[in-house]
Amino acid sequence: MAVTISRRCWISFLVLLAVFGGVRLRAQMSTPSEYQVKAAFLYNFGKFVEWPADAFSNAEAPLVIGIYGNNPFGHDLEVMVAGKKIGSHPVDVRRVSALTDLRRCHIVFISMSEQKNTASVVEALRGRGVLTVTENMKHFAGSELIINFVMENDQVHFEINGAAADRTGLAISSKLLSLARKPEK
Numbered sequence: 742m743a744v745t746i747s748r749r750c751w752i753s754f755l756v757l758l759a760v761f762g763g764v765r766l767r768a769q770m771s772t773p774s775e776y777q778v779k780a781a782f783l784y785n786f787g788k789f790v791e792w793p794a795d796a797f798s799n800a801e802a803p804l805v806i807g808i809y810g811n812n813p814f815g816h817d818l819e820v821m822v823a824g825k826k827i828g829s830h831p832v833d834v835r836r837v838s839a840l841t842d843l844r845r846c847h848i849v850f851i852s853m854s855e856q857k858n859t860a861s862v863v864e865a866l867r868g869r870g871v872l873t874v875t876e877n878m879k880h881f882a883g884s885e886l887i888i889n890f891v892m893e894n895d896q897v898h899f900e901i902n903g904a905a906a907d908r909t910g911l912a913i914s915s916k917l918l919s920l921a922r923k924p925e926k
Contacts, residue, residue: 774817775892775897776813776814776815776817777817777821778897779813779814779876779890779897780814780817780818780821781821782890782897782899783806783818783848783850783874784806784818784821784822784825784827784832786848786872786874786888786917787804787806787827787832787847787848787872788827789913789914789916789917790872790911790912790913790914790917791911791912791913791914792847792870792910792911793870793910793911795870796847796870797830797847800829800830801829801830801831802830803830803831803832803833804827804828804830804831804832804833804847804848805833805834805835805845805846805847805848806818806822806832806833806834806835806846806847806848806849806850807834807835807836807837807842807843807845807846807848807849807850808834808835808836808837808849808850808852809837809838809843809849809850809851809852809855809862810851810852810853810854810855811852811853811854811855812836812852813852813853818834819834822834837849840861840862840865841865843862843865843866843871844865844866844869844871846871847870847871847872848871848872848874849862849866849871849872849873849874850874850875851873851874851875851886852875852876853875853876853877856875856878859875859878859884859886862886863884863885863886866909868909868910869909870909870910870911871909872887872888872906872909872911873885873886873887873888873905874886874887874888874889874890875888875889875890876889876890876891876892877889877890877891877892881900881902881924881925882900882902882924882925884902884905885902885905885908886902886905887901887902887905887906887909887911887913888900888901888902888921889902889924891922898922899920899921899922900921900922900923900924900925901913901917901918901921901924902924903918
Protein backbone atom coordinates (compact mmCIF):
# COMPACT_ATOMS: atom_id res chain seq x y z
CA MET A 742 0.00 0.00 0.00
CA ALA A 743 1.45 3.34 -0.98
CA VAL A 744 1.17 6.03 1.63
CA THR A 745 0.72 9.70 1.06
CA ILE A 746 2.00 12.13 3.61
CA SER A 747 0.35 15.46 4.29
CA ARG A 748 2.18 18.26 2.53
CA ARG A 749 3.06 20.03 5.81
CA CYS A 750 4.30 16.81 7.41
CA TRP A 751 6.28 15.79 4.31
CA ILE A 752 7.95 19.20 3.94
CA SER A 753 8.77 19.29 7.65
CA PHE A 754 10.12 15.75 7.51
CA LEU A 755 12.33 16.56 4.51
CA VAL A 756 13.63 19.70 6.23
CA LEU A 757 14.44 17.68 9.35
CA LEU A 758 16.23 15.08 7.25
CA ALA A 759 18.23 17.73 5.43
CA VAL A 760 19.18 19.57 8.59
CA PHE A 761 19.94 16.60 10.80
CA GLY A 762 21.22 14.00 8.36
CA GLY A 763 19.13 12.02 5.97
CA VAL A 764 17.75 8.57 5.82
CA ARG A 765 18.14 6.98 2.43
CA LEU A 766 15.09 5.18 1.18
CA ARG A 767 15.71 2.93 -1.78
CA ALA A 768 16.24 5.08 -4.87
CA GLN A 769 14.15 2.87 -7.12
CA MET A 770 11.05 3.47 -5.01
CA SER A 771 9.10 6.57 -5.96
CA THR A 772 6.67 6.27 -3.04
CA PRO A 773 7.77 4.70 0.23
CA SER A 774 5.50 2.18 1.91
CA GLU A 775 3.70 2.97 5.15
CA TYR A 776 6.30 1.09 7.17
CA GLN A 777 9.26 2.63 5.37
CA VAL A 778 7.87 6.04 6.37
CA LYS A 779 7.32 4.84 9.95
CA ALA A 780 10.85 3.37 10.03
CA ALA A 781 12.31 6.72 8.94
CA PHE A 782 10.31 8.47 11.64
CA LEU A 783 11.46 5.96 14.30
CA TYR A 784 15.10 6.58 13.43
CA ASN A 785 14.63 10.35 13.35
CA PHE A 786 12.67 10.44 16.62
CA GLY A 787 15.93 9.44 18.28
CA LYS A 788 17.55 12.67 17.06
CA PHE A 789 14.96 14.80 18.84
CA VAL A 790 14.90 13.15 22.25
CA GLU A 791 17.23 13.74 25.16
CA TRP A 792 17.61 10.72 27.42
CA PRO A 793 18.45 10.82 31.13
CA ALA A 794 22.20 10.79 31.89
CA ASP A 795 22.11 7.15 33.04
CA ALA A 796 20.34 5.85 29.90
CA PHE A 797 23.64 4.84 28.26
CA SER A 798 26.48 2.91 29.89
CA ASN A 799 29.01 5.12 28.08
CA ALA A 800 29.23 7.76 25.34
CA GLU A 801 29.66 5.18 22.57
CA ALA A 802 27.02 2.67 23.75
CA PRO A 803 24.46 1.88 21.06
CA LEU A 804 21.07 3.51 20.90
CA VAL A 805 18.79 0.49 20.73
CA ILE A 806 15.49 0.48 18.85
CA GLY A 807 13.49 -2.53 20.00
CA ILE A 808 10.59 -4.04 18.10
CA TYR A 809 8.14 -5.73 20.45
CA GLY A 810 5.71 -8.09 18.76
CA ASN A 811 5.28 -8.74 15.06
CA ASN A 812 7.83 -6.89 12.92
CA PRO A 813 5.93 -4.89 10.29
CA PHE A 814 9.16 -3.32 8.98
CA GLY A 815 10.71 -6.45 7.50
CA HIS A 816 14.40 -5.56 7.09
CA ASP A 817 13.77 -1.92 6.10
CA LEU A 818 14.51 -0.49 9.54
CA GLU A 819 17.79 -2.43 9.90
CA VAL A 820 18.89 -1.39 6.41
CA MET A 821 17.96 2.22 7.08
CA VAL A 822 20.02 2.50 10.28
CA ALA A 823 22.98 0.39 9.20
CA GLY A 824 26.16 2.34 9.95
CA LYS A 825 24.20 5.33 11.31
CA LYS A 826 24.77 7.15 14.57
CA ILE A 827 22.64 9.42 16.67
CA GLY A 828 25.11 11.67 18.41
CA SER A 829 27.98 9.37 19.36
CA HIS A 830 25.72 6.31 19.61
CA PRO A 831 25.57 3.74 16.82
CA VAL A 832 21.97 2.70 16.16
CA ASP A 833 21.06 -0.95 16.69
CA VAL A 834 17.70 -2.62 15.94
CA ARG A 835 16.64 -5.65 17.97
CA ARG A 836 13.61 -7.89 18.07
CA VAL A 837 12.40 -8.11 21.65
CA SER A 838 10.09 -10.80 22.97
CA ALA A 839 10.53 -10.64 26.76
CA LEU A 840 9.30 -7.70 28.83
CA THR A 841 12.56 -7.69 30.80
CA ASP A 842 14.53 -7.20 27.56
CA LEU A 843 12.62 -3.98 26.82
CA ARG A 844 14.70 -2.30 29.53
CA ARG A 845 17.79 -2.60 27.31
CA CYS A 846 16.15 -0.43 24.63
CA HIS A 847 16.02 3.34 24.21
CA ILE A 848 13.12 3.31 21.75
CA VAL A 849 10.51 0.54 21.78
CA PHE A 850 8.07 0.10 18.92
CA ILE A 851 5.06 -1.83 20.20
CA SER A 852 3.42 -3.49 17.24
CA MET A 853 -0.32 -3.85 16.96
CA SER A 854 0.02 -7.54 17.86
CA GLU A 855 1.08 -6.51 21.40
CA GLN A 856 -1.22 -3.57 22.07
CA LYS A 857 -3.29 -5.72 24.41
CA ASN A 858 -0.17 -5.90 26.61
CA THR A 859 0.63 -2.17 26.80
CA ALA A 860 -0.12 -2.00 30.53
CA SER A 861 2.54 -4.69 31.11
CA VAL A 862 4.99 -2.83 28.84
CA VAL A 863 4.43 0.44 30.71
CA GLU A 864 4.93 -1.31 34.06
CA ALA A 865 8.12 -3.04 32.86
CA LEU A 866 9.54 0.31 31.68
CA ARG A 867 8.41 2.49 34.60
CA GLY A 868 11.24 4.85 35.56
CA ARG A 869 13.49 3.63 32.71
CA GLY A 870 13.56 6.58 30.28
CA VAL A 871 12.43 4.61 27.22
CA LEU A 872 10.64 6.23 24.27
CA THR A 873 7.59 4.08 23.57
CA VAL A 874 6.03 4.18 20.10
CA THR A 875 2.90 2.41 18.94
CA GLU A 876 0.44 2.71 16.09
CA ASN A 877 -3.27 3.24 15.60
CA MET A 878 -3.92 2.93 19.31
CA LYS A 879 -7.38 3.81 20.55
CA HIS A 880 -7.45 5.88 23.75
CA PHE A 881 -3.77 6.81 23.31
CA ALA A 882 -4.16 10.06 25.28
CA GLY A 883 -5.06 8.08 28.40
CA SER A 884 -2.14 5.71 28.06
CA GLU A 885 1.36 6.10 29.41
CA LEU A 886 2.85 5.57 25.94
CA ILE A 887 4.69 8.48 24.33
CA ILE A 888 4.24 8.41 20.53
CA ASN A 889 1.40 6.96 18.47
CA PHE A 890 1.43 6.70 14.68
CA VAL A 891 -1.97 7.36 13.17
CA MET A 892 -3.07 6.84 9.60
CA GLU A 893 -5.57 9.20 8.07
CA ASN A 894 -6.46 9.17 4.38
CA ASP A 895 -3.36 7.04 3.69
CA GLN A 896 -1.18 9.63 5.43
CA VAL A 897 1.20 8.91 8.31
CA HIS A 898 0.85 11.27 11.27
CA PHE A 899 1.94 10.96 14.86
CA GLU A 900 0.72 12.08 18.24
CA ILE A 901 2.91 12.79 21.26
CA ASN A 902 1.83 12.31 24.86
CA GLY A 903 4.08 14.97 26.40
CA ALA A 904 2.97 14.25 29.96
CA ALA A 905 4.00 10.59 29.61
CA ALA A 906 7.37 11.67 28.19
CA ASP A 907 7.93 14.00 31.14
CA ARG A 908 7.15 11.21 33.60
CA THR A 909 9.79 8.98 31.98
CA GLY A 910 12.49 11.65 32.17
CA LEU A 911 12.70 12.14 28.40
CA ALA A 912 13.00 15.64 26.93
CA ILE A 913 11.41 15.90 23.49
CA SER A 914 12.58 18.71 21.23
CA SER A 915 10.11 21.48 20.49
CA LYS A 916 10.87 20.87 16.80
CA LEU A 917 9.44 17.37 17.03
CA LEU A 918 6.55 18.50 19.23
CA SER A 919 5.60 21.11 16.63
CA LEU A 920 5.15 18.37 14.00
CA ALA A 921 2.96 16.18 16.20
CA ARG A 922 -0.78 16.12 16.53
CA LYS A 923 -2.33 16.52 19.93
CA PRO A 924 -3.73 13.21 21.16
CA GLU A 925 -7.52 13.05 21.15
CA LYS A 926 -9.04 12.65 24.60
